[in-house]
Each structure stands twice: as C-alpha cells, then as structure tokens.
Amino acid sequence: xxxxxxxxxxxxxxxxxxxxxxxxxxxxxxxxxxxxxxxxxxxxxxxxxxxxxxxxxxxxxxxxxxxxxxxxxxxxxxxxxxxxxxxxxxxxxxxxxxxxxxxxxxxxxxxxxxxxxxxxxxxxxxxxxxxxxxxxxxxxxxxxxxxxxxxxxxxxxxxxxxxxxxxxxxxxxxxxxxxxxxxxxxxxxxxxxxxxxxxxxxxxxxxxxxxxxxxxxxxxxxxxxxxxxxxxxxxxxxxxxxxxxxxxxxxxxxxxxxxxxxxxxxxxxxxxxxxxxxxxxxxxxxxxxxxxxxxxxxxxxxxxxxxxxxxxxxxxxxxxxxxxxxxxx
Numbered sequence: 165x166x167x168x169x170x171x172x173x174x175x176x177x178x179x180x181x182x183x184x185x186x187x188x189x190x191x192x193x194x195x196x197x198x199x200x201x202x203x204x205x206x207x208x209x210x211x212x213x214x215x216x217x218x219x220x221x222x223x224x225x226x227x228x229x230x231x232x233x234x235x236x237x238x239x240x241x242x243x244x245x246x247x248x249x250x251x252x253x254x255x256x257x258x259x260x261x262x263x264x265x266x267x268x269x270x271x272x273x274x275x276x277x278x279x280x281x282x283x284x285x286x287x288x289x290x291x292x293x294x295x296x297x298x299x300x301x302x303x304x305x306x307x308x309x310x311x312x313x314x315x316x317x318x319x320x321x322x323x324x325x326x327x328x329x330x331x332x333x334x335x336x337x338x339x340x341x342x343x344x345x346x347x348x349x350x351x352x353x354x355x356x357x358x359x360x361x362x363x364x365x366x367x368x369x370x371x372x373x374x375x376x377x378x379x380x381x382x383x384x385x386x387x388x389x390x391x392x393x394x395x396x397x398x399x400x401x402x403x404x405x406x407x408x409x410x411x412x413x414x415x416x417x418x419x420x421x422x423x424x425x426x427x428x429x430x431x432x433x434x435x436x437x438x439x440x441x442x443x444x445x446x447x448x449x450x451x452x453x454x455x456x457x458x459x460x461x462x463x464x465x466x467x468x469x470x471x472x473x474x475x476x477x478x479x480x481x482x483x484x485x486x487x488x489x490x491x492x493x
Contacts, residue, residue: 195238195294198310198395200231205314206386211325211370212379214318230383238390242292245391246285256284269397294396306396313398314386320411320487321382324479327415328366328472331422332359338423338430339461358465362422362472369476378480385484407486418479422472426464433457 207213207223234241251261262270274280277289297303336356370378389398420427433456440447 191294195395196231196235199234201307202310202314202398203227203230205311206318209322210318211321239292241390242394246287246290257290258284292394310398316404317386317487320408320483323411323415324483325366327418328362329359330419332356332362334423335426339458365472366476369473373477381484385488411483418475425468426461429460429464
C-alpha cells in the first residue's frame with residue numbers, strides 16, 4: 165500500500181511541486197519589482213522624499229520596506245477597487261463601469277470565469293491575476309508605465325510647492341535682494357533667499373498639516389492606485405497629463421497670489437521714490453530707496469507667511485485628489 169501511495173500520489177506531487185513553487189516565486193518577484201518601480205516614481209520627484217537633501221540610503225530602504233508591505237496585499241487592493249468601480253452598488257461589474265485601461269483585463273476575466281453570456285463580474289471573479297511578460301520589451305513597457313504613474317503623483321504635489329519658490333524669486337527681484345542667491349541643496353541649484361525661506365515654510369506645513377500629514381496623504385494616494393491599477397497595468401492617461409498642465413498653470417497663479425502684496429507695495433514705493441526724486445532733486449533716491457524697499461519688503465513678507473501656509477493646506481489635498489480621480493477616468 166505504501167509503495168502504491170508513493171508511486172501514484174507522493175512522487176507526482178514531489179515532481180510537480182518544485183516547478184509550481186518556482187513559478188509562484190517568479191510571479192511574486194515580478195509583482196514585487198513592479199510595486200517597487202511605482203513607489204520609486206514617487207520618490208524621484210515627490211516633495212521631501214525626492215529632494216537631494218533626503219539621504220539616498222534612507223530613500224532606498226523606505227522604497228524596499230513599502231514594496232515588501234504592499235506586495236502581499238495586492239489581492240485585497242483589487243477587491244477594494246471592485247467596490248470603487250461598482251457605481252450602481254449592485255455587487256456586479258458591467259463593461260460600462262470599467263475604465264478604458266482595464267477593458268482588456270475585463271475581457272480576460274470574463275473568459276476565465278465563464279461569464280461571457282452575462283458580461284458581468286462578481287467580486288469573486290474580479291481577482292488579482294498577474295502574468296509573466298512574454299519578452300523583455302513587455303517587461304520594460306510595464307516598468308515604464310509603473311514609473312510614470314508614481315512620477316505623475318509626485319510631480320503634481322511638487323508643482324504646488326514650487327509656487328512658493330517662484331513667489332520668493334519675484335519678491336527678491338522687487339526687494340533688491342536677487343543678488344543674494346544661495347545654493348539650495350533641496351533643488352541642487354541656486355535659489356533666492358525669500359524663495360528658499362517660503363519653500364521651507366511650505367515643507368514644514370506640508371509635513372504637519374491636519375487632519376492627515378501631507379507626506380502620509382501622498383503615500384496613501386499612491387497605495388490607493390493599486391486598487392484601480394493592478395501591477396503591470398499602470399499607465400498615465402491623457403486626463404492626468406492635462407491635469408498636470410493645469411497644475412503647472414495653477415502653480416504660477418499661486419506664486420503671483422503669494423507675491424501680490426509685496427508687488428503692490430513695491431510699485432507704490434517706486435512711485436513715491438520717483439515723485440520724491442522729482443520734487444526734491446537734492447535727495448539721492450538711489451541711496452535711500454534700497455534700505456526702504458528692503459525693510460518694507462521684510463515686513464510685508466512676514467505678513468504673507470500665513471497666506472503661504474493656507475495655500476499649502478488648501479491646494480495639496482485638492483491636487484492629490486484631482487490626480488487620483490484623473491487616473492481612473
């Protein structure tokens with residue numbers, strides 16, 4: 165009896181097990197690398213994480229840690245995505261509820277689950293399925309899609325904080341402090357004094373904003389993308405590209421709003437100095453104009469700090485939400 169069991173049961177299992185285990189391990193490693201790449205896209209340019217001042221070894225450790233934690237939960241993430249896509253809440257997904265980038269996956273799941281007749285999927289049918297790439301070119305294409313998805317999220321948030329840097333440059337131009345530019349390790353470039361000051365204020369508010377800190381909100385939005393974009397299917401839609409273009413325009417508008425009080429005061433100072441120089445030619449307007457402009461600019465800059473903080477608190481969550489919504493349309 166023991167010999168028969170070994171011949172017909174144990175030996176076939178032992179022969180099949182190594183191949184199945186190896187295939188399962190390769191699929192898990194493939195999914196892990198794609199999760200790693202998607203997180204890396206955010207860490208390349210995202211505020212705080214993507215700045216050169218953030219230690220590279222800490223950044224790599226954070227990326228690896230997040231990828232290790234997220235990869236085992238991909239099945240649960242897809243299940244949550246099912247309920248998000250189920251617009252009418254009837255516990256079934258029809259073709260008109262599926263975004264364009266998931267249509268191919270929807271057809272594959274219909275075939276594998278035998279639902280071609282009903283053209284609807286239940287939560288048990290809508291499962292996480294990953295396949296090994298057919299070639300290195302397919303693998304490289306999947307990596308590119310995952311990288312751009314994380315990069316788009318980090319870029320959108322970065323553009324909002326960049327508005328403070330641009331506002332500081334306009335302030336220094338009007339205050340006569342443009343020659344005092346210093347090297348900013350956060351951008352790996354020269355930056356204006358006021359721009360660097362406002363940017364660091366924005367970063368502090370970004371890290372401490374309530375009810376959810378900005379960096380946690382950004383990471384949470386990235387993790388939520390796995391609900392709609394399973395690994396291997398990440399792609400940046402045209403809606404997201406249009407939104408990034410709009411955020412770039414919004415960044416310029418916000419920079420003008422932050423610098424507007426000082427620009428208005430500087431215009432008044434220039435008119436006053438011109439009138440004074442015309443009426444009292446004995447006064448050297450050039451000598452007294454610089455200290456007056458600098459003092460007034462510093463006072464106005466102090467009063468604009470609250471406005472800069474409000475911009476970060478209001479615009480960052482809105483930008484993250486808009487990018488998250490644009491990816492599923």
